[in-house]
Amino acid sequence: MVIWPFIILFVVVIALGICVYYINKIIALSNRIDNAWSQIDVQLKKRADLVPNLVETVKGYMKHEKNTIEMVTKARENMMKATDIKTKARAEGELSRALKTIFAIAENYPNLKASGNFKLLQEQLEGIESKVAYSRQFYNDSVLGFNNAVTTIPGSAFAGMIGKTQKKEFFEIEEKERKPVKVEF
Numbered sequence: 001m002v003i004w005p006f007i008i009l010f011v012v013v014i015a016l017g018i019c020v021y022y023i024n025k026i027i028a029l030s031n032r033i034d035n036a037w038s039q040i041d042v043q044l045k046k047r048a049d050l051v052p053n054l055v056e057t058v059k060g061y062m063k064h065e066k067n068t069i070e071m072v073t074k075a076r077e078n079m080m081k082a083t084d085i086k087t088k089a090r091a092e093g094e095l096s097r098a099l100k101t102i103f104a105i106a107e108n109y110p111n112l113k114a115s116g117n118f119k120l121l122q123e124q125l126e127g128i129e130s131k132v133a134y135s136r137q138f139y140n141d142s143v144l145g146f147n148n149a150v151t152t153i154p155g156s157a158f159a160g161m162i163g164k165t166q167k168k169e170f171f172e173i174e175e176k177e178r179k180p181v182k183v184e185f
Contacts, residue, residue, distance in 0.1 A: 022149075022158035029146040033168055036139035037085070040171065043132045044079060044092055047125060051076040051095070054121045058102060061112035065105055072098040085169055092132075099125060136171050143168045 055069055062069065075095040082088040103122065106112050113119075147167045150159035159165045 018154075019158060019161075022155055023162055026146070026149050026155065026159050026162065026164050029142065029149055030164060030168075032142045033139065033146055036135065036142045037171075040132065040135040040139055041088075043128055043135055044088070047128045047132065048076050048079050048095070050121055050125055050128070051099075053117075054099075054102070054125070057115065057117045057121060058106070058112065061109045061115070062105065065102075068098075068102055068105055072102055074098075085171060089171055096129075140170050143170050 051072060055072055058065075059069060072095075075091070075098040078091040079088070079095045082091040106118070149155040150165055150167065156165070
């Protein structure tokens with residue numbers, strides 16, 4: 001009969017351990033999402049900081065492409081003003097389309113393509129684009145892990161205990177972003 005208190009104590013310790021594990025897991029996943037978003041934000045800021053240099057480099061060569069230069073400038077402004085994930089994703093897509101357009105048009109300007117500044121900026125932007133793509137993937141993987149943890153049993157019960165039942169949003173591109181850039185000369 002002396003063994004029953006130890007069994008009850010063991011069951012209580014196991015139950016508390018499971019509770020602590022799930023609560024910590026949900027909090028850690030939420031923190032990972034915040035970190036992943038921060039990484040995206042850093043890369044988007046780096047890219048936005050390079051755009052004025054690109055515009056200045058291109059202006060001298062593309063005198064007839066004023067609309068394209070204005071489109072890039074406006075897209076950058078929208079990117080800098082965006083605050084939440086949906087707005088930032090939309091602005092990021094807009095800036096990506098504008099940059100793709102300017103690089104496609106640059107193909108018609110051999111002197112511009114040969115410019116050292118233009119090449120350097122293009123390489124830097126391409127590197128940042130790769131980092132943005134990786135950061136988006138990491139963010140979405142983190143969101144998936146969190147959403148799975150707070151919507152499945154027993155995680156949903158523990159998420160409710162700490163008020164983390166709200167699923168996080170994925171970083172998605174808009175449908176028009178999936179289409180190839182149309183460049184007209």
